[in-house]
Amino acid sequence: LRQNTPVRYDEARSCWDVFRYEDVHYILKNPKLFSSERGSGTLQGSILTMDPPRHTKMRNLVNKAFTPKAVKDLKNKIEEVTLYLLDQVKEKGTMDLVHSLAGPLPVIIIAELLGVPAKDRDLFKTYSDVLVAGAKDNSNEAFQRMAQKRKEGSEFLKEYFKKIILERKVNPEEDLISLLLAAKIDGEKLTEEEVLSFCVLLLVAGNETTTNLITNAVRYMTEDKNIQEQARTNLPLIPKLVEEALRFYPPIQAIGRVTKEQVKVGGKTIQKGEQVICWVASANRDEQKFTEPNRFTLERKLNPHLSFGFGIHFCLGAPLARLEAEVALLTLLSTFAKLEGVKGTELEAIPSPFVFGVKRLPL
Template identity: 55%
Template sequence: LRREAPVRYDNSRNCWDVFAYDDVHRVLKDSLTFSSVRGTAAGQNLLFMDPPKHTQMRDLVNKAFTPRAIQELAPRIQSITEDLLEQVSGQEMDLVSDFATPMPVIVIAELLGAPTEDRSLFKKWSDILVESAENATDEAFQKITEKRMHAMQELAQYFKNIIEIRSKHPQDDLISALLIAEINGEKLTDRELISFCILLLAAGNETTTNLITNGVRILAEQPSVQTELYRNLDAIPSFIEEVLRYYPPIVAIGRIATKDTEIGSQTVKAGEQVISWVGAANRDESKFSEPDKFNLLRKPNPHMSFGFGIHFCLGAPLARLEGKIALQVLLERYEEIKLVSDRPLIPIPSSFVFGVKNYPI
């Protein structure tokens, strides 16, 4: 499609699909022409805001989400990783459920300021929120929607309590930092703060789970890459970037055109939906040499798996750090990593997410 129909309208889904690197780049860069705003319910959520509201909110949360604050989490992430792997030491494990799912959930919950003893609550809520309703029957869809709404209410209530406690007794955590952060004398409202906490859980968990799983999947599928990485552990950050390019956890990003415009040789009308296929752009041969080859030391690697422009992933430094520590600890603990099942892998049932449900190693 990238070669034959780089920009095409799909009548069955009522949207434009954009596949080539330069076109995807342009759509993500031009936030005036391609809006992120969707419906009114999503209006409190950074991901679905346009400037000037987006700029104000993003500046505010950036203050608390600095690379330095994230780097300080490294020892904690390391110990969470080691604890989880210790529990399945010496045995076969399902990488997804035993390690790659709980790890980022626990990290975000503790970053926000939730006490360690509430870990299992966060795991339960995040599983419900990411449960896919795609391809579900009407009845199943209704059940999933009800469960999600219930989980959202429980989560909102949970954060309300933490916010109340932290506003009286600040601690060294993200919620306390967000409570005092100000832009032009304005702070976040409690509602905005709660919805930001929920966004972090929704945006940061399944994506990081899939980054870790997709990375281990590369090692199992391409033994020569595994050997090369064992010999050169310093290449782990470069390996993580190439995993992001080659098997991106999010393969597509949606926008709405705000005015009539051209992409490639096609005319997109105001109000039409535009899907940017990052997964296809990351394999564009005009940007990457031998794009279908996994190149451990690829440089430069301007993949767009964290998006591009004003909505560039806020959690990218955290995801990169978690990916690096996960791989480091796995490679230190095990002499070799192998997939131990010949059953077909079950993909996560979503057109926007790339990952598998289980990965026994």
């Protein structure tokens, strides 16, 4: 596709697909030509689907909570939770990584950041999982059931956050919800709906993606003993392992935009108002950008993958996702002498064209 039809229109899906690094990069860095305002269910009304100037102002508000420094302050908590989760399975010597570590870790940390009381965490996880659960099969009924469940999940969480918002209005704390409630844009406070959308966005954008990053990285280590050995014997290589896992198995495979005017991409003319899908998974393996793109290696000096996007919408949670993955991998490698897939188990992919991950990873 990259060679023969790097930019193509798909009649069946009524959208353009873009496969080359250079073109994907061009689209993501040009929000004046390519808008993020698109209908996408639970994420509507969040910064992910906003254009400047509103996007810039909203993003500036929350940037502080996610700076590398702010995230570094969470390191102890991430280590503590990782050790606690692994303690539950250490003696057994086997586990499903998704269930035991990669799933719960990001949810617990985001709950901490938002200020969700510890007693509600299980409930919180159940409903945030519903928001990202895929359909059971490809039938229409399965998709409708999924959509209905997501709607219920989103409504439940909004109701739940409404209660917390009421509490924080009276007794502000040091958490993100209190920060959002106190913030003003052009002298005006955010509406309750905006604060709620932001809370739900953090759950949807940050949980399953980080779960898949951790799972994909560990999965790769079980498939390539050499890489596991290199990381195990040289733990400072772990950040490189995380970056390469992001490039090689991107948790989000593609990013969508809508053209704001007639544009040219890769020699093709695209009319105003068309959907454009930027295939990050393909861009990350573009031979024009990466040497030996289909080789997983810890030797890359630079790794400018696009798995967190690029430009003004660059993933807000990237420092947090990176830190969680680094702590998880470091702790796994230091706790267990060997990480090995359970023989004979077939891995089941998460059924979505835009998400890359497996439902379970028995180790």
